[in-house]
Amino acid sequence: MPIFSLALFTAFLTAFYMLRLVLVVFFGRPRSEHAEHGKESPLVISGPLVVLAIPAFFAGFGFFAKMFLPVPHADEGSHIVPILATAAMLLGVVVAFFLYRNRDSEPIDVGALRNRLYVDEFYRWLIRSTQELLASISAFIDRWILDGVGVRGASSATWGVGAILRLLQVGNLQAYAFFFGLGIVGLIYFTVFR
Structure with missing residues (x-):
């Protein structure tokens, strides 16, 4: 009914x-x-x-x-x-x-009818309380996790590894011979005593 x-x-x-x-x-x-x-x-x-x-x-x-x-x-x-x-x-x-x-x-x-049953005010409140909150959470995740850890973290790690490797590339023949000899000693030690 x-x-x-x-x-x-x-x-x-x-x-x-x-x-x-x-x-x-x-x-x-x-x-x-x-x-x-x-x-x-x-x-x-x-x-x-x-x-x-x-x-x-x-x-x-x-x-x-x-x-x-x-x-x-x-x-x-x-x-x-x-x-x-x-x-x-x-x-x-x-x-x-x-x-x-x-x-x-x-x-x-x-x-209430002239104001369209306050539907516009309800939508405005709903957008402010949900969409704005979700947008701020999304902005935080994007700025600090995706950009901060993902993009800037990966680029910083690459830059750091490059800085460490730059220390090995000194452009001096005696340093390269020393590192080569150090590597040979390390390989002999690793194969004999392990």
Whole structure:
């Protein structure tokens, strides 16, 4: 029953807002400077829309539905569902008609609705409390772990090894002979005494 109630409420809201749209846009007075000087669209724009509207209108009737899907039939049907759906739709039309007929402004001024149920404020708070926090954590990880340890750490290690190896490359033939002899002594010691 709750889902059916939501479906009825949706039928009411759909009819309400569709008639509100028609009354405000097509039968209402202009509400802004730009709307007062608005012009109809040229035939190059409205022509294709009319051509597309004709099959869209007839597509909703389902003339060809039996060709594509089998239509199941119930032995007995309940008439209360279409009656309630039609009543919800008519109630939405009547309420919208009496609220928005010949109006220049909104008939009911609710602060929460005027402020769009404070959805923008909620998103602003959500972004500040989650996205900004995650961005600062990500910036810390990027700056100190990835860049600090990964990039600068690897380059510093390479630079350090290069500095140590630079001490061995002195450019003096006597030093190279000494290191060569030291290496030979090390190899002999390692092979004989190990």
